[in-house]
Amino acid sequence: MKAGFIFSSGLFWGVLLILFGISSILKSFNIHLPFFRIIFSLFFIYLGLTILLGGPIFRTDKNTVLFGERRIAVTDEIDKEYNVIFSSGEIDLSNLELENNKRLEINTIFGSSVIKVNPNTPIRIVASSAFASIRMPDGDNVVFGESTYHSKGFEEKNNYIEIEANVVFGSLDIEPTF
Incomplete structure (x- = not known):
């Protein structure tokens, strides 16, 4: 099997790097964000939107x-x-x-x-x-x-x-x- 449907997509890594960069900038001003809680919360938001909209948000191939x-x-x-x-x-x-x-x-x-x-x-x-x-x-x-x-x-x-x-x-x- 391939490395994974989310982990190989640009969307996942792009969001992860942006959040990591924002978290690093805010830490330099003594503002601490719970980085992993945000990632975990975004995953549940994605699942909720998928159920509400009736289909996946990520594009997948035909297989x-x-x-x-x-x-x-x-x-x-x-x-x-x-x-x-x-x-x-x-x-x-x-x-x-x-x-x-x-x-x-x-x-x-x-x-x-x-x-x-x-x-x-x-x-x-x-x-x-x-x-x-x-x-x-x-x-x-x-x-x-x-x-x-x-x-x-x-x-x-x-x-x-x-x-x-x-x-x-x-x-x-x-x-x-x-």
Whole structure:
């Protein structure tokens, strides 16, 4: 997974540096501001505005669900990474054509997600869970640790889809579509 949706954005670092600079200037005049309380408060203000306005304030790419709910249908244009953060999301891989091996990473953090897969498509899923729940297509559950699943038609010498699924403080259901 990338470094983080907020920590990699210019908005976060810009606000942080401005507040740090203002705090340093005010300290030279013996005025002390609770710097970390302000950052913590701004985060809660952001969450409140997100709920009131009905959507995220930060812009995300088409493969990230942040503070919302969305369905992502993956077609032949496959991206390497899909993220569901503080959200609910469905990632539909059931119509994905398999001309060559495809590898993708799906991360769920403080949220819930569903991955729809075609049971006739050869798939290897490497699932990693920390304080979370991952339900595999065969009914196995991963609560803490790592597990690997292979579909019935999986052979390493043939083309297949490899999914690296990481879940932290959330849930992921991998469901076959019929």
